[in-house]
Amino acid sequence: MAEETGATNAQPWWAAESLWRKCAIWVTAVMVVVLMGLTFDTVRQITAGGERVPAYSVINNKVFYEYDAERGYQVPRIGGEEPLFGQALTEAEAEALVTKGKLTVQAKNCMNCHTLLGNGSYYAPDLTKAWLDPAWIHESQRESLMLAFLQDPPGNARTFGSGRRMPDLDITEEESRAIVAFLKWMATIDTNGFPRGFTPLEQEDES
Ligand code: HEC
Numbered sequence: 257m258a259e260e261t262g263a264t265n266a267q268p269w270w271a272a273e274s275l276w277r278k279c280a281i282w283v284t285a286v287m288v289v290v291l292m293g294l295t296f297d298t299v300r301q302i303t304a305g306g307e308r309v310p311a312y313s314v315i316n317n318k319v320f321y322e323y324d325a326e327r328g329y330q331v332p333r334i335g336g337e338e339p340l341f342g343q344a345l346t347e348a349e350a351e352a353l354v355t356k357g358k359l360t361v362q363a364k365n366c367m368n369c370h371t372l373l374g375n376g377s378y379y380a381p382d383l384t385k386a387w388l389d390p391a392w393i394h395e396s397q398r399e400s401l402m403l404a405f406l407q408d409p410p411g412n413a414r415t416f417g418s419g420r421r422m423p424d425l426d427i428t429e430e431e432s433r434a435i436v437a438f439l440k441w442m443a444t445i446d447t448n449g450f451p452r453g454f455t456p457l458e459q460e461d462e463s
Contacts, residue, residue: 304351308446312350315340315440321388321456329449330456340437341399350437357438360431369422372442374450380422387436387443388456391416395460399436406432 269275305311318335337344345353361367367376370383381389391414392398405412407429409422427435 304441310334310441310444311347312354312441313345313347314444315350315354315437316344319387319440319444320459321385327449329452330454331446331449332444334444340440341433350441353434353437354441356431357434357436357441360427360435361438364425364427373445373447380420381416382451383439383442384445384447384451385443385454385456387440388454390455390457392457395457398457402436402439403429403432406435 300306302309314334316337316339318338320333320335321330322333323329324331339345361372366372366383369377369380371378372383374382374384387398392401401412406427408424410424413421415421
């Protein structure tokens with residue numbers, strides 16, 4: 257009996273149950289703090305009006321791409337005034353329009369075929385930089401071509417040699433304008449070079 261008790265007492269310090277209980281409590285506590293910090297940092301980074309995600313009123317400006325030699329890929333740049341549909345909006349109006357576009361994109365389930373910021377399906381082109389897509393031929397025609405395409409995709413199909421066509425999703429003109437605003441705003445988001453290898457529409461010189 258005495259021998260058995262002796263054996264239990266000889267348990268090495270690192271095998272003590274109380275030590276591991278303390279470790280578990282400390283690791284959990286430290287990780288809670290770290291995750292809280294990361295959550296606040298992420299929210300700060302993805303909030304419109306920040307460094308990487310510009311304010312909604314950016315749709316009043318020219319949006320273009322520029323090669324960043326240091327980072328090794330094209331990054332979005334914001335130029336001078338170039339209001340969407342020729343109409344400058346206040347921050348609140350721009351937010352309302354972009355939000356309507358985002359809600360329409362969700363309601364019509366565009367992600368069923370497209371990816372947005374890399375999320376969604378791979379049937380149709382990624383829409384992250386759709387605003388800068390060469391398919392719109394020239395900056396001067398882009399807005400009207402986008403509106404026409406969204407309201408009648410089969411009638412304006414390009415298919416890019418894939419044979420795939422976007423169906424008519426009963427998008428009204430008002431909804432199309434909001435979607436275009438949403439796409440223009442999304443193109444300004446600094447996505448660390450995503451989508452890779454994207455070639456933007458030929459751009460007028462930024463002066
Ligand atoms: C059933 C699949 C499908 C759905 C759903 C769909 N699309 Fe498409 N979309 C396509 C295909 C396929 C193409 C490429 C063919 C083409 O351009 O004619 C395309 C092309 C586009 C383009 C042109 C892309 C570019 O970069 O030039 C835009 C913009 C677009 N879709 C927006 C939308 C929006 C916004 C929605 C939701 C309201 C949507 N699509 C829903 C299949 C779909």
